[in-house]
Amino acid sequence: LQDPAARISRPGFREKGSTGSIRGSLDLLPLDTSLCPSPSPPHFRIGTPDDFAGTDEDTDSAVLFGTLRGNVVGLRYYAGVVNNNEMVALQRQPNNPYDKNAVQVNNVNGDQVGHIKKELAAALAYIMDNKLAVVEGVVPYGANNAFTMPVQMSFWGKEENKRAVLDRLNMHGFKLAPPTKSSEFGFGPSWFSGKAGPSYSAPVHAAVQMTTEQLKSEFDKLFEDLKEDDKTREMEAVGTSLLPHQKQALAWMVSRENNKDLPPFWEERENLFYNTITNFAVKKRPENVLGGILADDMGLGKTLTTIAVILTNFYDGKPFPFEKKIVTLLFFSGSTSIQTTKKEDSDKARPRATLIICPLSVLSNWIDQLEQHISPDVHLNSYVYYGPERSKDPVVLSKQDIVLTTYNILASDYGSRGDSPLHKVTWLRVVLDEGHTIRNPNAQQTKAALYLKAQRRWILTGTPIQNSLKDLWSLLSFLKLKPFTDREWWHRTIQRPVTMGDPGGLRRLQSLIKNITLRRTKTSKIKGKPVLELPERKVFIQHITLTEEETRIYQTVKHESRAAISRYFNDGTVLAHYADILGLLLRLRQLCCHPHLCTNISSSATGDGTPDELREKLINKMKLVLSSGSDEECAICLDSLTLPVITHCAHVFCKPCICEVIQSEKPDAKCPLCRNELQVENLVEYPLDKLDSTAGKKADQEWISSSKVNALMHALIDLRKQNPTIKSLIVSQFTVFLSLIETPLRESGFVFTRLDGSMTQKKRVEAIQSFQNGQLDSPTIMLLSLKAGGVGLNLTAASRVFLMDPAWNPAAEDQCFDRCHRLGQKQDVVITKFIVKNSVEENMLAIQNKKRELAAGAFGAKKQTTSEMKQTKINEIKTLIDL
DNA sequence: ACCGCCGGGTGCC
DNA sequence: ACCGCCGGGTGCC
Structure with missing residues (x-):
């Protein structure tokens, strides 16, 4: 047996279970391991449980089961001290060589104070290991105890686990005291005074629970x-x-x-x-x-x-690494020489x-x-x-x-x-x-x-x-x-x-x-x-009427699509064919812009093929939709996709969003849209920046114009007549469309540049710089893909924006406008949105407005439930295709 | 006395 | 720990 003396407290040494183990790869660093939120190794792979390995108990739905008084023992072996009324943490220590049920007690600083007495630990171990309850402790008086101290424990967990917790405690001869009003707020039972020190008086102010409404507005504010x-x-x-x-x-x-x-x-x-x-x-x-x-x-x-x-x-308020004198000289007198090498050496540390x-x-x-x-x-x-x-x-x-x-x-x-x-x-x-x-x-x-x-x-x-x-x-x-x-x-x-x-x-x-x-x-x-006096920002919607020829094509495709979609409605398989439907809608949206845009999506994936082949087809369709550049959205966060992943059932979500769903519904998570089974291994990641600008580019096709292109060119030429120095952004989700627009721009003698997701960092910088600089030969137009560049992108040289096609997500549009309507903008910003009359685009505007209303009051609001999500999506599809 | 009682040794898990 | 518990010493009044 081990010599007990060898275990007597060594300062700085504490056993923290797995949390304390320092990662192998970084073990030369003096890391503060208490900061490590999870013991998972530093790998990162898509589609493995590592993505959300962690300790995220679903703590939001926890209720207080009750409280129990117990004892902390072995105080003399540990350095951690506790004050009266101090909170302590209870942590399982399954590898303790003396008792696999061991539960250690740590103070707020993370220093071990002692252990829970073994009889009680035996009951707690099962509850904690099976995550039936979270057990929290407060020590009512412990400041001067040498060997043991009492601990008041609160048991928190999901309502459905309450029975199991009570039974298990009962098995070991323990009984929870029922929760009291004041213990509800997690500050221990009613003797807790809210102040440190040996005071046992009741709280001065009775805790008053706020209504959800009050809470929400407080939160907002x-x-x-x-x-x-x-x-x-x-x-x-x-x-x-x-x-x-x-x-x-x-x-x-x-x-x-x-x-x-x-x-x-x-x-x-x-x-x-x-x-x-x-x-x-x-x-x-x-x-x-x-x-x-x-x-x-x-x-x-x-x-x-x-x-x-x-x-x-x-x-520390002093310039570094230079002395203050030198810096003053350097910064204010225009001196360019730096005589600081010596100083630097002495300040090496x-x-x-x-x-x-x-x-x-x-x-x-x-x-x-x-x-x-x-x-x-x-x-x-x-x-x-x-x-x-x-x-x-x-x-x-x-x-x-x-x-x-x-x-x-x-x-x-x-x-x-x-x-x-x-x-x-x-x-x-x-x-x-x-x-x-x-x-x-x-x-x-x-x-x-x-x-x-x-x-x-x-x-x-x-x-x-x-x-x-x-x-x-x-x-x-x-x-x-x-x-x-x-x-x-x-x-x-x-x-x-x-x-x-x-x-x-x-x-x-x-x-x-x-x-x-x-x-x-x-x-x-x-x-x-x-704080900021920004120039005005005006948004105009310019309605476009398609030519007869364009209308004919549009209507043909629309009827085809509507027939397919209403078939899905009749069969009740709308959401199973979501990828299909997005593809059909995409085609209509593209037709509103230009006939050559149209992604060739063979209509509907019904028909023959094994279920596996069918699924493969649907997933490929989703990839096509994504690769078109269309700013699709995630049904969970209702925002534009970040890190899109495609599920087995061919629905697309942000990776973090869907991972959260899988995590919280473990072990049998279902797709929020179609309730099919979800497995992390089956998620297909789809990098957005890998947009292929050659996709759909029909090399040998002769260039033709479209109603939207005509409207744009008309506006641009008009603008040039009024003021040739005004710069414009031409924004589209479809990079292919931007390419098509290049032809008439060249023909009409516009100097333009371009910024899209497929460009290297270097090319982006070049494009932005040439556009932003005020030189005479600087381009007056930038072709910009909607999602290129994040919030930081500064395009204040432009004061006109032409939005060629509407996005699902109005916030994405707003963000795009803010790239020129921001600090540094000197002129009023005029935004023109081109919307084709009687088309899917008009219906998209209606949906956008609904979303704006929703977003206005959404802070802290509860998430949509799965069935609400489904219904929203279904309603949207109906609106879009006039069903 | 296969008990009671005494008092020393001892002490988390 | 000014405790409990253990196990050895001990044994009428």
């Missing part, structure tokens, strides 16, 4: 309510000039970066620091988050503000580099803005860590001032076992642009981001909460905001109380958000003036 009065100090940037609201943001960010205050919910009392939510106390002053969330609306200049921070706040992670689509925007806004006499080393040639040498990276990379690179480097130079550098600062990208805690990019070592951390996002409060957790975890880095504490102290309607929970959430977030909307005011 969370970010809107941020009164930014105390964040109005302005600060001049070094090396670039800013608008007033950006100067405020700069001042706020710089103060956050040099923050010496206690983090939110911490108080100092008698030389100890108390966390007022968990009642955890430490002697050492807890460090605050050096950073936060810049949640300004799109277009307010988050990128520029961040650049200003990089230029202005190098290190100081982190220098800022890492910026953004979606690929805004990478070029960062590069542009860095070039535009940093005056030429400021010498910054920067490195774009992207592409196969990127340097794998961490030293190269650490010597930069700015390193730019994308989430995909971050994730794939991290997953590719071995050398991720990004993870070897200690960064002065890490900035996540479009930071809501990491909202899924199980996504590889999230894990990769959490593992970065940085002194300061920023999240830039216009939408910090996209669907639910859950979205915030990854962000807080990235910011290392203790104790919320651990999902249990986030969930117990904020997420559950808020979703259960506890006003205290909402208060905590609000003060948390307020502490770390700066948010202004486009309509925010600064000193009585709007």
